[in-house]
Amino acid sequence: xxxxxxxxxxxxxxxxxxxxxxxxxxxxxxxxxxxxxxxxxxxxxxxxxxxxxxxxxxxxxxxxxxxxxxxxxxxxxxxxxxxxxxxxxxxxxxxxxxxxxxxxxxxxxxxxxxxxxxxxxxxxxxxxxxxxxxxxxxxxxxxxxxxxxxxxxxxxxxxxxxxxxxxxxxxxxxxxxxxxxxxxxxxxxxxxxxxxxxxxxxxxxxxxxxxxxxxxxxxxxxxxxxxxxxxxxxxxxxxxxxxxxxxxxxxxxxxxxxxxxxxxxxxxxxxxxxxxxxxxxxxxxxxxxxxxxxxxxxxxxxxxxxxxxxxxxxxxxxxxxxxxxxxxxxxxxxxxxxxxxxxxxxxxxxxxxxxxxxxxxxxxxxxxxxxxxxxxxxxxxxxxxxxxxxxxxxxxxxxxxxxxxxxxxxxxxxxxxxxxxxxxxxxxxxxxxxxxxxxxxxxxxxxxxxxxxxxxxxxxxxxxxxxxxxxxxxxxxxxxxxxxxxxxxxxxxxxxxxxxxxxxxxxxxxxxxxxxxxxx
Numbered sequence: 001x002x003x004x005x006x007x008x009x010x011x012x013x014x015x016x017x018x019x020x021x022x023x024x025x026x027x028x029x030x031x032x033x034x035x036x037x038x039x040x041x042x043x044x045x046x047x048x049x050x051x052x053x054x055x056x057x058x059x060x061x062x063x064x065x066x067x068x069x070x071x072x073x074x075x076x077x078x079x080x081x082x083x084x085x086x087x088x089x090x091x092x093x094x095x096x097x098x099x100x101x102x103x104x105x106x107x108x109x110x111x112x113x114x115x116x117x118x119x120x121x122x123x124x125x126x127x128x129x130x131x132x133x134x135x136x137x138x139x140x141x142x143x144x145x146x147x148x149x150x151x152x153x154x155x156x157x158x159x160x161x162x163x164x165x166x167x168x169x170x171x172x173x174x175x176x177x178x179x180x181x182x183x184x185x186x187x188x189x190x191x192x193x194x195x196x197x198x199x200x201x202x203x204x205x206x207x208x209x210x211x212x213x214x215x216x217x218x219x220x221x222x223x224x225x226x227x228x229x230x231x232x233x234x235x236x237x238x239x240x241x242x243x244x245x246x247x248x249x250x251x252x253x254x255x256x257x258x259x260x261x262x263x264x265x266x267x268x269x270x271x272x273x274x275x276x277x278x279x280x281x282x283x284x285x286x287x288x289x290x291x292x293x294x295x296x297x298x299x300x301x302x303x304x305x306x307x308x309x310x311x312x313x314x315x316x317x318x319x320x321x322x323x324x325x326x327x328x329x330x331x332x333x334x335x336x337x338x339x340x341x342x343x344x345x346x347x348x349x350x351x352x353x354x355x356x357x358x359x360x361x362x363x364x365x366x367x368x369x370x371x372x373x374x375x376x377x378x379x380x381x382x383x384x385x386x387x388x389x390x391x392x393x394x395x396x397x398x399x400x401x402x403x404x405x406x407x408x409x410x411x412x413x414x415x416x417x418x419x420x421x422x423x424x425x426x427x428x429x430x431x432x433x434x435x436x437x438x439x440x441x442x443x444x445x446x447x448x449x450x451x452x453x454x455x456x457x458x459x460x461x462x463x464x465x466x467x468x469x470x471x472x473x474x475x476x477x478x479x480x481x482x483x484x485x486x487x488x489x490x491x492x493x494x495x496x497x498x499x500x501x502x503x504x505x506x507x508x509x510x511x512x513x514x515x516x517x518x519x520x
């Protein structure tokens with residue numbers, strides 16, 4: 001990047017008043033659900049000269065775009081990807097971003113692939129009305145017993161939504177963002193990109209933008225448990241993260257262990273149960289959250305957390321549990337312990353040293369993207385925005401609201417704190433609230449986390465809506481709704497999902513997968 005590494009300004013004195021921030025040209029990074037609606041809202045609800053979106057893959061859709069060829073469930077490619085993503089989750093960040101890529105040709109001269117963590121036939125866990133962007137309702141699936149959209153249906157919805165944006169020339173596909181660097185004196189952002197349409201090796205170039213929206217989601221950086229022996233069995237190809245799971249094919253007759261009991265882990269256990277050696281073992285820390293419906297199965301044995309993995313000379317692994325139980329001869333371990341947002345390509349000016357450094361560097365406690373006002377705006381320079389940063393129950397509609405908030409803020413309609421210190425107050429208050437809650441409950445769940453809204457989603461989203469409507473009252477009948485009644489309706493999805501899983505089980509389908517999954 002051509003941006004200098006040190007600057008002549010006095011460290012620690014930079015300020016940026018709200019009235020000063022009126023970007024004219026905005027770049028959105030990421031063509032998934034959050035980036036697409038951000039592009040639409042910035043174009044239609046903001047007052048800007050130019051808004052563009054870049055997406056590194058060859059189609060929009062983010063995690064809902066399962067591009068082919070489907071990856072193998074084992075072999076060198078899986079080991080390489082799992083090893084590199086484990087390195088990143090442990091804090092060894094590759095500033096070039098190469099750890100995100102999976103190059104199926106074994107050479108940097110060919111376009112890489114960034115695999116979706118989805119698998120063929122995946123069915124979502126959110127009903128259409130909670131997936132609907134404003135002015136663009138999600139079609140109801142044509143099925144009486146399975147009301148939740150499939151992977152293919154959700155991808156099609158996103159393609160239909162993005163069609164006018166693409167035809168207008170506002171979306172550039174096959175364009176990878178390698179680095180984003182803050183330019184001194186609020187002069188914008190230098191974005192280094194690679195155009196993979198240019199042929200062998202791609203073409204690297206730089207652009208300057210007044211403001212940048214990071215909307216690349218959660219799924220680049222898996223979370224790995226710090227369990228003794230895990231890294232070794234990953235390197236041996238015995239263990240893999242859910243990010244690399246592509247269905248049960250290839251594990252026929254294998255003894256399998258699944259770690260975790262959220263949606264991904266429950267899906268994997270149920271599907272492996274249909275082909276693997278029985279029982280399938282599922283290691284859990286606590287009973288499942290009600291929002292992760294699953295059908296109990298006598299062929300899936302719930303066991304205690306893993307204390308240690310011990311590889312054997314036979315190519316299998318012996319698993320020791322914290323309760324002293326030993327499970328011998330496991331052929332495959334599937335780790336479903338989630339993801340975390342880590343936009344490693346974003347570099348900002350250190351306020352104390354004036355040196356350009358990664359926004360997310362090393363271990364941050366509690367884990368989070370630091371210095372964000374309301375999870376959206378970088379407090380130290382409001383021309384850097386994030387859409388989709390917190391995990392939520394309804395990410396499509398929340399992205400609709402948060403990107404509208406950002407569009408109005410950058411247009412000068414919506415007022416937000418003027419000083420850096422006041423913009424940092426949201427982060428300080430949330431950190432304190434999370435720490436207090438964790439002190440009160442020693443058996444706290446992963447939902448009590450800075451970047452997970454969970455029970456606070458309604459209040460958070462309602463607050464954003466209120467600020468937007470105060471700034472522009474005409475949007476009151478347009479934006480998605482958050483209220484007590486709406487939350488009750490959302491929570492009512494869980495028993496509906498459970499009934500859908502039971503119906504699928506009766507039809508001979510194991511796990512959260514459509515009966516014609518191979519066609520999706």
